[in-house]
Amino acid sequence: xxxxxxxxxxxxxxxxxxxxxxxxxxxxxxxxxxxxxxxxxxxxxxxxxxxxxxxxxxxxxxxxxxxxxxxxxxxxxxxxxxxxxxxxxxxxxxxxxxxxxxxxxxxxxxxxxxxxxxxxxxxxxxxxxxxxxxxxxxxxxxxxxxxxxxxxxxxxxxxxxxxxxxxxxxxxxxxxxxxxxxxxxxxxxxxxxxxxxxxxxxxxxxxxxxxxxxxxxxxxxxxxxxxxxxxxxxxxxxxxxxxxxxxxxxxxxxxx
Amino acid sequence: xxxxxxxxxxxxxxxxxxxxxxxxxxxxxxxxxxxxxxxxxxxxxxxxxxxxxxxxxxxxxxxxxxxxxxxxxxxxxxxxxxxxxxxxxxxxxxxxxxxxxxxxxxxxxxxxxxxxxxxxxxxxxxxxxxxxxxxxxxxxxxxxxxxxxxxxxxxxxxxxxxxxxxxxxxxxxxxxxxxxxxxxxxxxxxxxxxxxxxxxxxxxxxxxxxxxxxxxxxxxxxxxxxxxxxxxxxxxxxxxxxxxxxxxxxxxxxxxxxxxxxxxxxxxxxxxxxxxxxxxxxxxxxxxxxxxxxxxxxxxxxxxxxxxxxxxxxxxxxxxxxxxxxxxxxxxxxxxxxxxxxxxxxxxxxxxxxxxxxxxxxxxxxxxxxxxxxxxxxxxxxxxxxxxxxxxxxxxxxxxx
Ligand SMILES: Nc1ncnc2c1ncn2[C@@H]1O[C@H](COP(=O)(O)OP(=O)(O)OP(=O)(O)O)[C@@H](O)[C@H]1O
Ligand SMILES: [Mg+2]
Numbered sequence: 001x002x003x004x005x006x007x008x009x010x011x012x013x014x015x016x017x018x019x020x021x022x023x024x025x026x027x028x029x030x031x032x033x034x035x036x037x038x039x040x041x042x043x044x045x046x047x048x049x050x051x052x053x054x055x056x057x058x059x060x061x062x063x064x065x066x067x068x069x070x071x072x073x074x075x076x077x078x079x080x081x082x083x084x085x086x087x088x089x090x091x092x093x094x095x096x097x098x099x100x101x102x103x104x105x106x107x108x109x110x111x112x113x114x115x116x117x118x119x120x121x122x123x124x125x126x127x128x129x130x131x132x133x134x135x136x137x138x139x140x141x142x143x144x145x146x147x148x149x150x151x152x153x154x155x156x157x158x159x160x161x162x163x164x165x166x167x168x169x170x171x172x173x174x175x176x177x178x179x180x181x182x183x184x185x186x187x188x189x190x191x192x193x194x195x196x197x198x199x200x201x202x203x204x205x206x207x208x209x210x211x212x213x214x215x216x217x218x219x220x221x222x223x224x225x226x227x228x229x230x231x232x233x234x235x236x237x238x239x240x241x242x243x244x245x246x247x248x249x250x251x252x253x254x255x256x
Numbered sequence: 257x258x259x260x261x262x263x264x265x266x267x268x269x270x271x272x273x274x275x276x277x278x279x280x281x282x283x284x285x286x287x288x289x290x291x292x293x294x295x296x297x298x299x300x301x302x303x304x305x306x307x308x309x310x311x312x313x314x315x316x317x318x319x320x321x322x323x324x325x326x327x328x329x330x331x332x333x334x335x336x337x338x339x340x341x342x343x344x345x346x347x348x349x350x351x352x353x354x355x356x357x358x359x360x361x362x363x364x365x366x367x368x369x370x371x372x373x374x375x376x377x378x379x380x381x382x383x384x385x386x387x388x389x390x391x392x393x394x395x396x397x398x399x400x401x402x403x404x405x406x407x408x409x410x411x412x413x414x415x416x417x418x419x420x421x422x423x424x425x426x427x428x429x430x431x432x433x434x435x436x437x438x439x440x441x442x443x444x445x446x447x448x449x450x451x452x453x454x455x456x457x458x459x460x461x462x463x464x465x466x467x468x469x470x471x472x473x474x475x476x477x478x479x480x481x482x483x484x485x486x487x488x489x490x491x492x493x494x495x496x497x498x499x500x501x502x503x504x505x506x507x508x509x510x511x512x513x514x515x516x517x518x519x520x521x522x523x524x525x526x527x528x529x530x531x532x533x534x535x536x537x538x539x540x541x542x543x544x545x546x547x548x549x550x551x552x553x554x555x556x557x558x559x560x561x562x563x564x565x566x567x568x569x570x571x572x573x574x575x576x577x578x579x580x581x582x583x584x585x586x587x588x589x590x591x592x593x594x595x596x597x598x599x600x601x602x603x604x605x606x607x608x609x610x611x612x613x614x615x616x617x618x619x620x621x622x623x624x625x626x627x628x629x630x631x632x633x634x635x636x637x638x639x640x641x642x643x644x645x646x647x648x649x650x651x652x653x654x655x656x657x
Contacts, residue, residue, distance in 0.1 A: 054602050057594070082604035094599035098617025107613065108603035143617070144599075160603065 002069045002085070004030045004168045004200060009064035011045075011052045019060060022048045024225040026064070028202075030168060035194070035201040037211060037236060040222030041244045046204045047091055049222075050172045054088040055081050068168065083112050085167030089157035089174050091204075096144040101156070102126070104144045105163060112164050129162045132192070134185050150177035158189040161199075169193070170202045175210035187213030208240045223247040282574055283510055283542045288353035292319055295360045304356050307536040307568050309504050312475050315395035316358050316423040316451050321365035325396030325420050328370050329387040333380035336410060337373040347371060348401060351427040351455040352483055355510075359453035359479065362397045362423040369399035372412060374436070380410035383630060390420025390448055401427040404434035406459070411437040411628055417472075419445045428456035430464045432486065437465040439631050443638070444473030452478045458518070460486035467626050468524075470497040470505045471638050477506040484547075487517040494523050494625050495537075496635065498642045499565065501530025508538040511554075513547035522554035525622050527615060529645070531564030538570045539585065548579040558589040559618050612643050 009026040012019035022045045030036050040046055052059040053066060055078040066073040068084055076084060096104070105126060110116045117125075130137060133155045145153050154174050161169050171190065175183055187210060193199050194214075203214060211219075211233065219235040220227045221244070228247045229235070286304075289295055297317045300310035330338045341348070343366050354360035374380060386400060402412050414426065430436045442450060450473050458464050470476050482491045491511060499505045511520045526535045537556045558567035571585035592614070600610035619639060623632050 054598075056598055077607070078598060078601040079604050079606050079610075082602055088602055090599070090602075094593075094595045096596050096599065096614065096617060098620035099613050104600075104603075104613075107609065108600075108605055111604035111606065111609070164603070 001032050002167045002200070003032070005065075005067045006053075007065045009049070009052070009066065010062045011048055012060050012062055013048060014058045014060065021062070022225050023052065026226055028220065028227065030200045030202060032167065032200045033194070033198045034218070035203060035214060035216045037203045037205060037216035037219045038222050039205060039219065039236060039239050041248065044222050045225040046222050047172055050088055050091075050170045050204060053081075053086065053170060054078060079111065087161055087164060087166035087169040089154070089161060089169065089171045091172040091176070093145045093153040093157055095146045097146050099144050100141050101144055102140040105160070108160070109163060126163065129159055133159050133162075133189050135159060151179065151182045154178060155182065155186060155189075158186050162189055162193050165193070165197045166199060168200045168202070170204070172204045173206070174203075175205050175207060183210060184213060190214050208236045211236050221247055283512070283540045283572075284544070284574075286355060288355045289360060290349065290353055290363055292360055292364050295354065295357050298357050304508065308477060308506060309475055312449055312504075313358065313451060313477065315421050316449065317361055318395060319361065319364065321361065321397040321423055322394040323367050323396060323398070325390065325392045325394045326398055326418075326422055327389045327391055328398065328400075329389070330370065330372065330384065331387075332372065332384045333382040333410065335375065335378040335380045336384045337375065339371045339373070341369055341371050343367055343369060343399070345369065345371070347403065348399070348427065351429050351457045352481060354453060355481065356453070356479065358423050358451035358477070359425065362399070362425045362451070362453060365397035365423070366399040366425070369401055371401045371403065374404045374408040374410040374434070376405035376408060378405075378408045378410075380408075383628065384410060384412045386412065386414045388414065388416045388422070390416070390418030390422065390444065393419065393421055395421040395423065397423050399425045399427075401429070402436065402438055403429045404431060404436040404462075406431040407433040409435045411439070413439045413441065413628065413631060415441045415443065416450065417443050417445070419447045420450065422448070422450045422452075424450065424452040426452060426454045428454065428464065428466070430456065430458045430462040432459040433461050434459070435463045437467065437628060439467040439469065439626070439628060440478070441631065441634070442468075442470040442473055442476050442478075444476070446472070446474065448473035449475045450477070454478065454480040456480070456482040456491070458482060458484050458489040458491055461488035463490045465492045465494070465627070467628075467631070468493075468495040468497075468507060469631070469635060470495075470507070471642065473503070475504045477504075478508070480507070480509045481512070482510070482520070483512045484515050484518040487515050489515075489518040491518075491520045492625075493521070494622060495525070496619060496622055497524075497526040497535055498639065499526065499528045499533040499535045500642065500645060502532040504534045504536075506536040508536070508540070510540040510542070511552065513541070513543045513550045513552065516547055517549040518547070519551040520554075521552070523622060523625065524556045525558070525619055526567065527559045527561055527618065527642070528565035528567055529561040529642070531562075533565035534568075535566075536568045538572065540572045541574070541583075541585070543573075543575045543577060543580060543583060545576040548577055549581050550577075550583065551581040552583050554585045556587045557618075559592060559615065560589065561592045561615070612640070615639065615643055
C-alpha cells in the first residue's frame with residue numbers, strides 16, 4: 001500500500017532579501033485511502049508545504065525527507081513527481097493562454113500514464129467527469145484557466161484529480177471561494193476519486209464546512225511552519241470554535 | 257509584464273492625437289519620394305532608424321545595386337498571370353512612394369520587376385508561390401508587384417530562403433471588391449540581410465490580408481504600408497516573428513486612413529531567445545480628418561524566452577477626427593512565465609513539452625488567422641525548430657538537425 005512520508009521537512013522560500021525559512025520540521029505520514037485535513041492560520045506555511053511537495057522551484061528544501069512508497073520524492077523533477085502519482089490542486093491555478101483544456105487534459109494524461117488514452121473512451125470519460133462537476137462542455141475549447149471564475153478554476157482542478165487518478169492528492173484550499181452548491185459538487189468529485197482509486201488526500205482548509213462532505217481521518221493543526229497538534233475529526237470542530245490562539249500563544253510565536 | 261492598452265473610440269477631435277513611447281512627429285509629415293536626393297543615407301539617429309543596425313544595412317543604401325543576388329521563381333495558380341517587365345512599366349510605382357532610404361534605393365536601383373496579376377473577376381484556384389532564393393552576397397535590388405484586379409480573389413506567398421543582401425520592394429494593388437492575401441515568409445539562412453518596403457493600396461470594398469512571418473536571417477527590416485483609396489476597404493495585418501541570438505527583426509508598419517469607413521486590424525506577435533536577439537515593432541496608424549467612421553485596432557505582443565533578448569514595441573495612433581467607429585492599440589512584452597511552466601509540469605508534462613505548449617499557445621490565435629493551410633503547417637514546423645534550439649540551451653543537449 002503506497003505511503004507518502006514527510007520527515008522533519010525544512011523549507012525556505014526565495015525572497016529578494018535571501019532565503020526565508022518557512023517550514024520548520026514537518027512530520028506527516030499519509031497512507032492510501034486516508035484523508036488528512038490540515039488547518040492553520042494565514043501565513044503558517046500550508047501552501048508552502050503543498051508547493052514544496054510538488055517541487056516548485058521557488059521553495060528550497062534545506063533538510064528532511066519526502067518519500068512516496070520508499071522513493072525519494074525530493075530527487076524527482078516536478079513532472080516526475082506528478083508521474084509518480086502526486087497531484088496538487090492549487091490554491092491559485094495558473095492561466096495558460098492558447099492551450100485548450102481538451103489539449104491540456106489529453107497531453108497531461110498521456111504524460112502521466114505513459115501512453116495516449118484511447119480516443120473514444122477518453123472523450124467519453126472527460127465529458128462524463130465534466131458533467132459530474134457541472135462544468136459546461138464549452139470549457140473543453142477554452143484556454144486553461146483563462147477567464148475562469150474562482151469556482152470554475154477549483155472545479156477544473158478536481159476534474160484533473162478525477163481524470164489523472166493520482167495516488168496522493170494535495171488540495172490547497174479547494175473549498176475557498178466556492179458557494180454551497182459548488183462546494184457539494186467539488187466534494188462529491190473528491191469522494192468519487194477516493195472511492196474509485198483509493199487516493200490518499202491531504203486537504204488544506206480554513207473551514208469545517210468542507211469536512212462535513214469529505215470526512216477526514218486525521219486533523220493536523222499547522223502553526224508557524226510545523227504541525228502543532230494532531231487529532232481526529234473532533235479537533236476541527238474545536239478549532240472552528242476556538243481559533244488558533246492557544247497554539248500561537250505558546251511555544252514558537254508566529255514570525256511577522 | 258509591461259502593457260499599455262488604449263481605447264480611442266471616444267477620443268475627441270483635438271487635432272492630432274498622438275502618443276507612443278516617443279512622440280514621433282506626424283506620419284503625414286514624413287518625407288516620401290521617388291528621388292534618391294530627397295532621402296539621404298541615414299546616420300541611425302533618425303526616428304525611423306533609431307532601433308536599426310544601420311551599419312549592417314549600409315550596403316543596401318547604395319545608389320546602384322546588383323540584380324543577380326537572388327533568383328525569383330513563380331509558380332502561379334492557373335488563373336494568375338506572371339510577367340517580367342522593365343522598370344519603366346506604367347504599372348509600377350502606383351502603390352505609393354518610398355518612405356525611407358532603403359525603399360528609395362531599391363526603387364532607383366532595380367532594372368526590371370516581376371508582375372503577378374490576378375485578372376478581374378478571377379478566383380485563383382490555388383496558392384501562387386513566389387520563391388526568392390539568395391544565391392550570392394552582392395547587394396541586390398528586387399521588385400515585385402502583386403496586382404489584384406477588381407473582384408478577383410487570390411493568395412500569394414512570397415518565400416525567402418538562402419543567403420542574400422536584398423533590398424526589396426513589394427507593391428500590392430487591391431482594386432475595388434478584390435480579396436487578396438499576401439504572405440511574406442523570411443526563412444533566410446544565417447547571414448542574410450533583408451530590407452523590404454511593402455506598399456499597398458486598397459480600393460472600394462476591397463480586402464487585403466497582409467501576413468509577415470520572419471524567422472531567419474541576420475537582419476530583417478520590413479516596412480509594410482497600407483493606404484485606402486476608397487471607402488469600404490479592409491486591411492488585416494498579421495505578423496509573427498521568432499528571433500534568436502544576434503538576430504535583428506524589425507517590422508514597421510503604417511496604415512493610412514485617408515478615406516471614410518475603412519477598417520484595419522493589426523496583430524503582431526513575436527518570441528525572442530538568446531543573447532542579442534532584438535525585435536522592433538512600430539505600428540503607425542493615421543486617421544485623417546476625412547476618414548470618418550474608421551475602425552482600427554492594433555496589437556503587438558512579445559514573449560521573451562531567455563535573458564539577453566530585447567523587444568521594442570511602439571504603437572502610435574494619430575487621430576484627426578472625432579467621428580470614428582473605434583480606435584485602439586495594445587502593446588505588451590512579457591517574460592516567459594515560469595508559473596505556467598510549473599503548472600503544466602505539475603501535471604506530469606515534461607519541461608520541453610510544457611515550453612512548447614506555452615509558446616504554441618502564445619502564437620495559436622495568430623496562426624489560425626493566417627488562413628493559408630500550407631503556411632500554417634510550415635509555421636508550426638518552424639516554431640518547433642526554433643524551440644528545439646532554445647531547448648538545447650536549457651537542457652544542454654545539442655539541437656536535432
Ligand atoms: N515568494 C515568497 N516571498 C516571500 N515570502 C513568502 C513567499 N512565499 C511565501 N512566503 C511567506 O511564507 C509564509 C507562508 O506562506 P504560505 O502561503 O505557505 O501560507 P499559508 O499557510 O498557505 O497561508 P494562507 O492560509 O493565507 O493560504 C508567509 O509568511 C508568506 O508571506
Ligand atoms: Mg495558502
